[in-house]
Amino acid sequence: MRIACERAAQQDLAALTAKVDEAERLFQAGRCDDKIDVHIEFHNLLARATGNTVMVMLMGAVMEVMRDFAHAAGGERNDLTIKARRRLLEALHCRDADGAVAAMIGHLESLRLRYRDQELTFSPDRGRPRPLKLMRRTWRSAVRQEHGSKRQ
Secondary structure (H helix, E strand, O other): OHHHHHHOOHHHHHHHHHHHHHHHHHHHOOOOOHHHHHHHHHHHHHHHOOOOHHHHHHHHHHHHHHHHHHHHHOOOOOOHHHHHHHHHHHHHHOOOHHHHHHHHHHHHHHHHHHHHHOOOOOEOOOOEOOHHHHHHHHHHHHHHHHHOOOOO
């Protein structure tokens, strides 16, 4: 966060703002699952704003795993992430590194509590597997592909 706050160019901030605006439009249209991909893109843009190629690659890999996890859990049916993104953007625009860090930590903590408190088990009405189990399965599959293992 601190590096992005320091290095983000105006076009980076504009792209991040556009993603938050897009997520808000999707939320207002009731397309909560679709906004997941927009939030993933937001994180990838935030990594690019650091100007650090390694950060961009790492964030891209992590966000692909998170995409599967978030889709399995289902899109938020509220605008809490959008509000958190707006707080983060405000800090980034002001070059307030401490504020940006606090905004991101607050958001991540609220997500942790959401996933902890939400029953992440198979939901017959949504037909989705447990997200944490899916996340482990996705990670193992990616590792096996990387190492050429045929074992499932």
